Amino acid sequence: MQVLYDVLLPGPWWHPLTYSGNGKDFPEKGCRVRVPIGRTERTGIVTDAREVKGEVCDKQQFSCRSILYAVDEAPAVTEEILQTLFLAGKHFLCGPGELLKSAFPSPFFDGKEAPNAPRMSPEETRTYSVAFIRDAKDSDRFRSYLEILGKDDHGGFVIFPERNRAALFWENLPDKLKERAILWPAGNGKRAWESWIRVLKGQRNIVIGSMGCLFAPLTCIRNVIVEDEGNPVYYSRRYPYIHARSVLTYRARYWKAKLVLGGAMPSSRSFLFRKEKCTARTGGRLIFADKSEAREFEVRGVRRPLPVTDAVLTRTQEAAAGHGVVMWLLDRIGYASGIWCRECESILTCPKCGTATRWETRESTAVCPFCGNRGKLPEECPNCGGAFMEGIKPGIEASVDLAANLLGNKALVHEWHKAVTKEKSSRNKMLKKLEVSGGIVTGTRKALELCDDIPVALVCWLDIDTELLKPSYDVKYRAFRMIWESLWRGMEPENRKVILQTKKTGTAWQKKLGKGWHEFWESELAERKELDLPPWKFLVEINTKSRIKNEMLSILESEGFECLDPDPKSGLFWVRTEKTETLRKAVEPFFSVSRSKEGFPRMRVCID
Known part of the structure; x- marks a missing residue:
């Protein structure tokens, strides 16, 4: 046979x-x-x-x-x-x-010995269900999650967009739940394998983690909890591009489990599925500051000044005087974003990938934000030989000097963003200093994670307008949820004030911040429906070689797909479709084994 x-x-x-x-x-x-x-x-x-x-x-x-x-x-x-x-x-x-x-x-x-997988099927009497927990305060949602887990002795997932939050949730588990739970490790090596074995053997039946635990070998799953389900972090950053919420939805459906979608603000897809009114109100905690009236602080070696309003300056001083913690947030790592020559106006780009570089004062370095390549800042322009190289927009490092001058003590000013080295030890040292003396944390939106560890009195967004310039269909949502998070995340949010520096105060989406996310989604979804954007249709990004792109475009357009080709010279284009299955059938020939030598396209499906 x-x-x-x-x-x-x-x-x-x-x-x-x-x-x-x-x-x-x-x-x-x-x-x-x-x-x-x-x-x-x-x-x-x-x-x-x-x-x-x-x-x-x-x-x-x-x-x-x-x-x-x-x-x-x-x-x-x-x-x-x-x-x-x-x-x-x-x-x-x-x-x-x-x-x-x-x-x-x-x-x-690698062929390491693994225990036998349990041969189990979902119970016939159970039914798959979906629940939503949309309380603004983290503590209220987390309390609900614990109640759900405590009602059942069977398996379950609790997933967070950040591993730090997963670890915090795990640390606060009651002893009875902690005996059954495992905090999924970061990475994909030895520790992940040990956790995999423990779960497969049934030694732990509650998995708490982030993106790395999606395929943990749990069986008899009863509860799948996705915290902050609308967070864009759930789209994997590296290929293959999947969405964590969707993967866990498949698993919940198989086991006829209860899927719990939680978060201070819902995603577009879950709001469309279950429309509710937001009951949380910002009250007088949200302050808009007109950037056109800001003081402009010159930054040495940088073309543009750093605008800071009196509202930010005075309220920062007041909070710091009471040993409070203040955040100055600016999504520009380094001393300046962009480096240019004043003589020929050319922009310094990465020699490896061609991306515009940023200036970091440490060792006078030019850093590529895309591929990470680092090189010494040139004294002369590589294009014309001119001697006048300068930054374009001030970054976080530039705001540190201003913050130190404002408080009169540089020891009270800290940086927090993804470029900070030795993250764990640096974080612990900083938190201890902030607990004793307060101070200013300058950083990117990543700094908001510190709200989980210490009460923050004031959050200042120094340049919220930059967020709206990014070329993305969901840019308003990303800006809205970012500010909403700064209003409600972590410890004692009701005592926190948030200042938005903006050139356009009173725009439609800003007004919705005071009325609640349901107002935002009603108008945003109406706009997206007119444009056939997610969640009404899937938007698929396809990136491939130019020759293969032309071949794919010809086939897709002949089959009636709506293709968007913003740059005919690049290998990137977009497709709108109601079902990914129909698109899959059309492009499947490009993924056969026979085309291995030509290379395969990479596709990203936008669902929210």
């Missing part, structure tokens, strides 16, 4: 590869096997096995290579996880093989 096996391998193909084997000696669905591919070998997962008669692998019919050996004697992967891989790969147009790289810890594909 001969058996053909479909084997799912880490790779760009949208379908498993077929291998032959002896049915008596080779494993069943869910087992790992070692197979040849090209001139190398890889570990994959059996997704199907079927008996065949005759010499079906005769070279006259097709070439079918044989499995080398089985890694497992019994399945190491559950039926539910396999199904989730295929559903997510299908919907997000990346293929299940790409998902394998991030779904499993790396030792899984």
